[in-house]
Amino acid sequence: xxxxxxxxxxxxxxxxxxxxxxxxxxxAGQTLKTVAEQINIDISLxxxxxxxxxxxxxQLIKQVxxxxxxxxxxxxxxxxxxxIAYKIxxxxxxxxxxxxxxxxVSYLKTKRNAD
Numbered sequence: 232x233x234x235x236x237x238x239x240x241x242x243x244x245x246x247x248x249x250x251x252x253x254x255x256x257x258x259a260g261q262t263l264k265t266v267a268e269q270i271n272i273d274i275s276l277x278x279x280x281x282x283x284x285x286x287x288x289x290q291l292i293k294q295v296x297x298x299x300x301x302x303x304x305x306x307x308x309x310x311x312x313x314x315i316a317y318k319i320x321x322x323x324x325x326x327x328x329x330x331x332x333x334x335x336v337s338y339l340k341t342k343r344n345a346d
Contacts (some may be wrong), residue, residue: 235287249283
């Protein structure tokens, strides 16, 4: 898994969810107002999400994916990876925690499937 992630890192430029959203909007030539109206949220909320001052809901991520015709899973991954990255930064945790978390996810999946 880590080799695959390293390969992806060398190909993809990493951005936050908000930066990714802004790029999608700008590349589509859309204004904040137009996008906000189309996905049915307040323009100030959209601006705050683009500046990483607010977080989107799952429903909003779905609406953004539909509006820009992009992969919803990719947007969810962008959002969740932000959450993990910010948590690691806030806690000043060592990056090895990601390896521990990967093992823990596997363990919890098996435990959940056994129930």
